[in-house]
Amino acid sequence: MTLTITDDDIDLIEMETGLSFDEPRRLALKGYDDIQACPGSGKTTLIAAKLILLASKWNQGSNGICVLSHTNVAKFEIISRLEKHPDGRRLLKYPHFIGTIQEFVNRFLAIPYCRTVGIPVNQIDDEICCNYINSKLKWGTRKYLENKRASIGGLQVKYEKGEFVTSVPAFPSYSNSNSYQDLASIKNSLIGSGLHFYREMYEYGKAYVDTVSGASEALRSRFRIVFVDEMQDTEYFQDHLINSIFDTEYCQVQRFGDADQAIFNSGDGSNTYNDLDLPAITTSHRFNSSIAKIVSGLSSKRLTICSSHEATKDDPPNTIFVVSEKTRGQVISSFVDLCIEHIHSDEVSPIKVVGAVGNENPTALTIGEYFPNFHKSQASNNFKPQKLIDYFYKIEMASSNHKSYRLVLDGVARCYRIAGVQLSDQIGDIKPVTVDRLRRWLKDTDKLKAFNQMVLSLQFKDFTDEGVWIENLVPLIDLLELDIDNPGVSEFTSFKEREITTAEDSSSLNICSVKRNGRSVDVEISTIHSVKGETHAATLVLETQFHQYDIGQMMDYLVGVKTDSPLKRKAKFMKQLYVAMTRPKHLVCLAIDESRFSGVNRERAIQQGWNIKDLTIIASSLQHQKLEETQQERPRAAQNIEGGFTYTSRSIKNPSRDS
Numbered sequence: 001m002t003l004t005i006t007d008d009d010i011d012l013i014e015m016e017t018g019l020s021f022d023e024p025r026r027l028a029l030k031g032y033d034d035i036q037a038c039p040g041s042g043k044t045t046l047i048a049a050k051l052i053l054l055a056s057k058w059n060q061g062s063n064g065i066c067v068l069s070h071t072n073v074a075k076f077e078i079i080s081r082l083e084k085h086p087d088g089r090r091l092l093k094y095p096h097f098i099g100t101i102q103e104f105v106n107r108f109l110a111i112p113y114c115r116t117v118g119i120p121v122n123q124i125d126d127e128i129c130c131n132y133i134n135s136k137l138k139w140g141t142r143k144y145l146e147n148k149r150a151s152i153g154g155l156q157v158k159y160e161k162g163e164f165v166t167s168v169p170a171f172p173s174y175s176n177s178n179s180y181q182d183l184a185s186i187k188n189s190l191i192g193s194g195l196h197f198y199r200e201m202y203e204y205g206k207a208y209v210d211t212v213s214g215a216s217e218a219l220r221s222r223f224r225i226v227f228v229d230e231m232q233d234t235e236y237f238q239d240h241l242i243n244s245i246f247d248t249e250y251c252q253v254q255r256f257g258d259a260d261q262a263i264f265n266s267g268d269g270s271n272t273y274n275d276l277d278l279p280a281i282t283t284s285h286r287f288n289s290s291i292a293k294i295v296s297g298l299s300s301k302r303l304t305i306c307s308s309h310e311a312t313k314d315d316p317p318n319t320i321f322v323v324s325e326k327t328r329g330q331v332i333s334s335f336v337d338l339c340i341e342h343i344h345s346d347e348v349s350p351i352k353v354v355g356a357v358g359n360e361n362p363t364a365l366t367i368g369e370y371f372p373n374f375h376k377s378q379a380s381n382n383f384k385p386q387k388l389i390d391y392f393y394k395i396e397m398a399s400s401n402h403k404s405y406r407l408v409l410d411g412v413a414r415c416y417r418i419a420g421v422q423l424s425d426q427i428g429d430i431k432p433v434t435v436d437r438l439r440r441w442l443k444d445t446d447k448l449k450a451f452n453q454m455v456l457s458l459q460f461k462d463f464t465d466e467g468v469w470i471e472n473l474v475p476l477i478d479l480l481e482l483d484i485d486n487p488g489v490s491e492f493t494s495f496k497e498r499e500i501t502t503a504e505d506s507s508s509l510n511i512c513s514v515k516r517n518g519r520s521v522d523v524e525i526s527t528i529h530s531v532k533g534e535t536h537a538a539t540l541v542l543e544t545q546f547h548q549y550d551i552g553q554m555m556d557y558l559v560g561v562k563t564d565s566p567l568k569r570k571a572k573f574m575k576q577l578y579v580a581m582t583r584p585k586h587l588v589c590l591a592i593d594e595s596r597f598s599g600v601n602r603e604r605a606i607q608q609g610w611n612i613k614d615l616t617i618i619a620s621s622l623q624h625q626k627l628e629e630t631q632q633e634r635p636r637a638a639q640n641i642e643g644g645f646t647y648t649s650r651s652i653k654n655p656s657r658d659s
């Protein structure tokens with residue numbers, strides 16, 4: 001089956017969308033070769049445009065297009081673009097599929113396999129599996145694992161040479177020991193409860209392809225065209241499974257990615273894309289030519305990145321903030337000052353501060369050293385509830401009643417899935433509970449009104465007391481007809497204390513709200529991994545430490561002294577910084593410690609176009625000022641406290657321009 005996209009089709013979509021597609025992008029739209037394209041070059045835009053063009057010609061009955069991504073962010077980005085176009089909307093339903101590789105494997109391979117062989121599937125979630133195992137471990141087994149420094153996350157099934165084996169942490173092979181037997185029996189009951197690790201679904205998927213005749217052929221004939229987005233982050237085992245199904249002899253497969261941005265790879269082996277020597281699209285539509293010049297030094301493939309728009313003298317000054325231990329806490333405020341001065345108040349893209357290491361570690365430099373209220377687990381797009389009560393704790397941070405209600409529905413639907421309950425969908429098929437099916441069931445059973453009233457009253461309860469939680473849970477469980485004796489349900493609905501934060505609500509979501517001169521700016525603080533694929537107005541990248549200091553290690557590359565492709569840890573730093581620094585449209589900033597930014601590199605950085613703002617000089621001038629004022633016994637107002645932060649007064653801003 002060949003559907004041809006012509007230059008006339010592309011001209012038409014250019015007119016409709018206002019986008020422009022140059023020759024390399026036109027080739028990507030017309031053909032099926034693998035595409036390597038730099039940050040902001042429009043990979044997601046190209047996929048969406050190509051899907052719309054294909055949808056307008058699609059007349060293939062029960063055959064569809066399959067679009068696979070690595071993250072939900074990328075999936076939703078594609079879906080939201082298709083939703084806006086009448087042809088695009090046709091791709092959002094059967095027979096087409098748009099989802100993550102994990103969703104594809106679960107739905108088309110692993111779950112069908114488990115059904116065929118009678119393995120229950122109620123929940124696929126690493127955290128729930130680990131919690132379950134943890135709750136069942138005997139004391140001796142726990143001690144044994146601790147001594148061996150082995151993780152219970154490794155208690156997984158693998159499909160090797162045609163059979164399933166259970167990998168038992170701390171045991172290279174079968175053993176009669178109590179600990180081994182304990183772990184093996186916990187694994188059996190975990191599987192019996194329908195709880196599985198994400199990674200295990202690929203093993204069931206492999207078994208499906210291997211043992212069910214015609215399985216791959218059926219998928220190949222349903223999906224004749226396959227697109228893979230974010231190909232650089234596809235793991236070896238995912239790549240292998242996808243390739244074993246979508247043979248390019250039978251299907252048209254086109255992969256889009258950027259090997260320079262491969263930051264999710266676990267190092268289990270390279271996929272079949274990242275080491276290819278592909279012609280690259282190196283023009284970015286996201287940022288201007290001065291950012292393009294600055295980030296080129298971090299391209300692992302040694303690409304020279306350019307931009308579709310030239311820098312002008314009115315562009316914000318891309319700035320390196322030089323900090324010391326004492327002044328790290330001021331860098332976010334200085335960055336916000338710069339944004340307020342240079343980023344237009346109409347700009348809709350967010351302003352973000354990012355760092356590679358978010359986990360607390362008292363012996364390393366992490367995001368928390370710059371923003372003490374940082375909680376990685378509470379990053380707004382990183383909500384990982386372990387129990388039903390977590391959804392209720394989260395309600396307090398929800399910005400609308402609609403969001404609060406949705407949170408409760410999510411929690412309840414998950415509880416049904418853990419219980420193994422299934423409900424019928426619109427056409428009467430019995431399926432695992434989703435929010436839509438739950439809503440329909442509540443309506444059909446006349447429970448919706450009572451449920452809504454209950455949710456409304458629960459929203460304002462204080463669940464810090466276990467008694468209050470239990471008292472309110474019982475009528476909810478009754479209404480929902482859930483079986484509290486089911487071990488999964490009783491675990492999921494049990495009480496858990498709120499994780500204590502001393503931060504205000506906004507900062508507990510890692511958002512710092514700053515007011516200056518009547519303008520209010522919200523700045524989100526996140527990890528680099530969580531902003532991949534995003535477009536920001538301005539981005540500040542904080543130096544963090546994983547054994548070595550990332551920005552410190554990369555400075556020679558940034559200023560153009562080193563041009564080799566580094567290996568191992570440095571290669572990882574390079575890719576992470578490259579992802580982080582290529583998010584903004586207008587302004588990129590870095591924060592580096594003074595000890596890791598030599599005078600000679602400062603000079604080189606200035607030649608590369610960087611502005612340097614030395615906050616250590618600001619601090620010492622502040623100290624000097626304070627001394628003088630104390631001597632003169634005059635009151636001073638050199639610092640303002642806003643939103644829990646200490647902000648340096650504007651009157652002494654910019655001394656570094658003179659330095």
Ligand SMILES: Nc1ncnc2c1ncn2[C@@H]1O[C@H](COP(=O)(O)OP(=O)(O)OP(=O)(O)O)[C@@H](O)[C@H]1O
Pocket residue numbers: 018019020021025037038039040041042043044045046258285286532533534535582
């Ligand atoms: N052909 C185009 N013409 C004009 N603007 C474009 C075009 N393609 C993309 N853009 C704009 O460039 C920005 C980045 O696009 P997009 O997110 O698709 O890039 P990407 O290659 O997927 O980025 P990344 O690799 O960093 O995730 C968006 O603001 C988008 O609207």
